[in-house]
Amino acid sequence: MLLLKQVFRILDMKLMEPDLKSHVCIRLKRARIEAGFASAKEFSLRNDLKISTYALHEAGTRGMSLEVIECYAQLLHINSSWLLTGVGPKEASRTRVVPIIDWQEVPLFLQGKTLEHKAWTHADTDLHQQSFGLTVQDDAMEPRYPQGTIIITDSQQKPRPKDFTLFMCNDKKMPFFKQLVQSEGKFYAKSLNSTYPPLLLTKNIIILGKVIQAKLVF
Secondary structure, rough: OOOHHHHOOOHHHHHHHHHHHHHHHHHHHHHHHHHOOOOOHHHHOOOOOHHHHHHHHOOOOOOOOOHHHHHHHHHHHHHHHHHOOOOOEEEEEHHHEEEEHHHHHHHHHOOOOOOOOOEEEEEEOOOOOEEEEEEEEOOOOOOOOOOEEEEEEOOOOOOOOEEOOOEOOOOOOOOEEEEEEEEEEEEEEEOOOOOOOOOOOOEEEEEEEEEEEEEEEO
16 A cells, blocks of 8 residues: 555655644644643653654654654554645544546446556545545646646535536546536536636536545645
């Protein structure tokens, strides 16, 4: 199973930026206290960590690599994605792994075909077993979903107007990511990038599921 660094692909130097680093440190301290460790020293001694190093990490005076963030998340039994981004459930027990598949593999995946998954990400445990992740490959949903963003789709959740949705044309068998909108009684697949015109939904276009989570790649 691939680690967090292979899902987010955030450079270590990015973690040195003050705003991001300070938020990670605040969440780390909160998780440590809620886990019952009264001090950074107590947590370090209990887990055979170098006291000065952990203290500097929690204080935000030393940068943390993704491997270190994941290590602390495992020791505290929390969701490493939450520790890094603040998004999603905090408790590791409330998450499960979801495969990140290629766009052309979506029809096969939904048919129950066995695929060799090269990457995984974490999502809430209440998602259907046929939930999956995709990597955004174009600029149609910018600026909210830039290229490289990981989107997670639950194939059993029915989207409503304004929900972000995964569609597919029956004749092309290639999914596409848009926002479901309604106008004058008709439904459209709309891009957030205004250079792409809305696509009128016809019987030839099916809805594959609701996009329920997105993870930005820096």
